[in-house]
């Protein structure tokens with residue numbers, strides 16, 4: 001190989017390894033502050049979501065941005081939904097639900113527009129929305145922001161789903177809370193040995 005091509009190839013490979021090293025450092029952050037990504041950074045994050053694997057090219061991904069003033073209205077919806085689920089819901093829980101969107105710079109409701117009775121099973125359509133969420137978390141991290149995938153009772157609440165445009169069988173797969181991490185904690189990486197086996201062809205493991 002021409003030495004300049006070899007140099008370019010090896011520097012590209014280093015860049016790619018560096019990007020993967022950065023991804024190994026991704027971690028979720030529950031305590032977020034401004035700034036949240038916006039403009040070209042947010043566009044890039046959303047575009048990465050739209051590069052998720054997608055069986056049958058159904059493109060089930062739907063992302064709902066909740067930010068700025070809209071967060072207060074969304075907080076009201078969370079509180080109303082919690083009261084509907086449990087009229088005796090303790091005030092402390094309602095206060096937590098109200099505070100969460102208000103202190104989160106950007107929420108992305110990630111959902112799947114599900115096609116029922118399709119050759120591609122609903123579970124695969126949901127998995128594709130989940131893959132989009134993960135792609136976005138990785139992009140958020142690579143751009144120097146932080147995020148966390150959150151579900152909880154509200155993500156499964158029919159009223160909250162409907163208020164974000166998800167009528168059954170379509171549904172949320174969760175929210176990405178996005179902003180900038182106040183503190184960066186060390187990453188606890190699982191051991192490969194606990195999760196990976198080599199199949200030996202006999203039905204057992206080696």
Ligand SMILES: Cc1cc2nc3c(=O)[nH]c(=O)nc-3n(C[C@H](O)[C@H](O)[C@H](O)COP(=O)(O)O)c2cc1C
Nearest residue numbers: 026027028029030148149150151152153173174188
């Ligand atoms: C589908 C899904 C839903 C989640 N829901 C919550 C949640 O409601 N509350 C929470 O504290 N963590 C939730 N998590 C876990 C966090 O997003 C995060 O992955 C976890 O705290 C581990 O941190 P790490 O991503 O840095 O390893 C959820 C994760 C997934 C994949």
